Amino acid sequence: MRVPERLRGPLVALALALPFVVGYAAHAATGDGADVVLTFADPEVLESSGLVVTDGLVVTTNDSGDTGRVFAVGPEGRTVGVTTWSDSPVDVEALAPAGPGQVWVGDIGDNAAARDSVSVARVPVGRGPIDAGAEAAGATYELVYPGGARDAETLVAHPRTGRLYVASKSFFGGTLYEAPARLDPDRPNELREVGGVLPIATDGAFFPDGRHLVVRDYGRAEVYAWPSLRSVGELDLPDQQQGEGIAVTGDGRVLVSTEGQFSDVLEVPLPADLQEALAPAPSEPTGTATAPAAPDTEVAPPAPADEGLRTVPLSWLLGALTAILLAGWLLVRAVRRAGDGGRTRR
Structure with missing residues (x-):
C-alpha cells in the first residue's frame, strides 16, 4: 500500500x-505498597511539580503555564496558604527547602535548551495568603550553566550547608550542577558540574543527614551517597500520571507527587537493603542536627558527566x-x- x-x-x-x-x-x-498521605483538594493545583515538606505542611507549585504561585497544603489535603511571588515566571519546575517558613522556587525549565540563564527565588510559605512580590524580587538569583543551556526540573538544597544543586534532564544521562556557596543577586552565578545522575530527572531531595541524595524520574528513583554520588540503591515508584515531585521528611520518609488535578501524595516504603544503606554509620551519633554532614566514606571522585550514560x-x-x-x-x-x-x- x-x-x-x-x-x-x-x-x-x-x-x-x-x-x-x-x-x-x-x-x-x-511500585507496590505506597500509602496515600493526602490528596490535593484544591482544583488550582493542576500540575504539581516539585514537593517540599516544611513546618508540618506539604508545599508544591504548578508546572509551567501558571503564574508564580506556591501552595501550602495541610495534612488533610486542603490548601491553607498561597504565596504569590511572580506574575510571569518563564518555566517553574522545582522546589527545594530554604529553612523554616521558606522554600526555593526553581524557574529552571528549558525544554528547547534555549535560555541564556535560569533563576531561583527564595520565597516565604505558610498559612494564609502571602504576597511575596517585592520580597521575592530581592531574593532572586540568576544561574548559568558551564558550556551552554540545559533543561532541568530538579532543584535540591543540602540540609546542612543550604547549598543549591540543579540536575539536568536528558535522555542520555543527567548531570548534577553545584551553585556557588554564596549567591550574588547582582550578577549571574555560574554553576559547576559535580557528576552524573539518572536520565530524565524530574525531582530530587536530600535525606536529613545530608549523607544521601535521592533523584527520581517518571518510574523510579535512585539514591546516591554524598558527595561521591555512588549509587547505593534504587526505589521503585508507584504508577503515576506524570510524577514530578519527591520529598524526604525530617524522619526520613519518602513522599512522591504527580501532575493532575486532585492527585495523591504517596509515601513510598524503603526496601530493607536501602534502609540498611541509609542507616547511620556505627560511629555516627544520632540526634545531632547541628553536626556537620559526614562525608561519604568511599574514596572516589564524583562521576564525570558521561557517567550518566551508564545509567540509561x-x-x-x-x-x-x-x-x-x-x-x-x-x-x-x-x-x-x-x-x-x-x-x-x-
Whole structure:
C-alpha cells in the first residue's frame, strides 16, 4: 500500500518515537505498597511539580503555564496558604527547602535548551495568603550553566550547608550542577558540574543527614551517597500520571507527587537493603542536627558527566537503536521509490 505523501512525516515521527515509549513503559516500575498521605483538594493545583515538606505542611507549585504561585497544603489535603511571588515566571519546575517558613522556587525549565540563564527565588510559605512580590524580587538569583543551556526540573538544597544543586534532564544521562556557596543577586552565578545522575530527572531531595541524595524520574528513583554520588540503591515508584515531585521528611520518609488535578501524595516504603544503606554509620551519633554532614566514606571522585550514560535503561538504548535502524530503512525505501519513479517517467 502506498502511503500518501502528507502522512509520511507523521508516520516517520511516530516510528521514531514509538521505541522510546515502549522502552520507557518496559522500564517503568509499578511500585507496590505506597500509602496515600493526602490528596490535593484544591482544583488550582493542576500540575504539581516539585514537593517540599516544611513546618508540618506539604508545599508544591504548578508546572509551567501558571503564574508564580506556591501552595501550602495541610495534612488533610486542603490548601491553607498561597504565596504569590511572580506574575510571569518563564518555566517553574522545582522546589527545594530554604529553612523554616521558606522554600526555593526553581524557574529552571528549558525544554528547547534555549535560555541564556535560569533563576531561583527564595520565597516565604505558610498559612494564609502571602504576597511575596517585592520580597521575592530581592531574593532572586540568576544561574548559568558551564558550556551552554540545559533543561532541568530538579532543584535540591543540602540540609546542612543550604547549598543549591540543579540536575539536568536528558535522555542520555543527567548531570548534577553545584551553585556557588554564596549567591550574588547582582550578577549571574555560574554553576559547576559535580557528576552524573539518572536520565530524565524530574525531582530530587536530600535525606536529613545530608549523607544521601535521592533523584527520581517518571518510574523510579535512585539514591546516591554524598558527595561521591555512588549509587547505593534504587526505589521503585508507584504508577503515576506524570510524577514530578519527591520529598524526604525530617524522619526520613519518602513522599512522591504527580501532575493532575486532585492527585495523591504517596509515601513510598524503603526496601530493607536501602534502609540498611541509609542507616547511620556505627560511629555516627544520632540526634545531632547541628553536626556537620559526614562525608561519604568511599574514596572516589564524583562521576564525570558521561557517567550518566551508564545509567540509561537498556530498554531505552534498544529503543534508540531500533529508531535509528527504522529511520534508515524508511529513508532507503523512499530513495528507491523516488528513483523508480524517475526511471518510469523517462
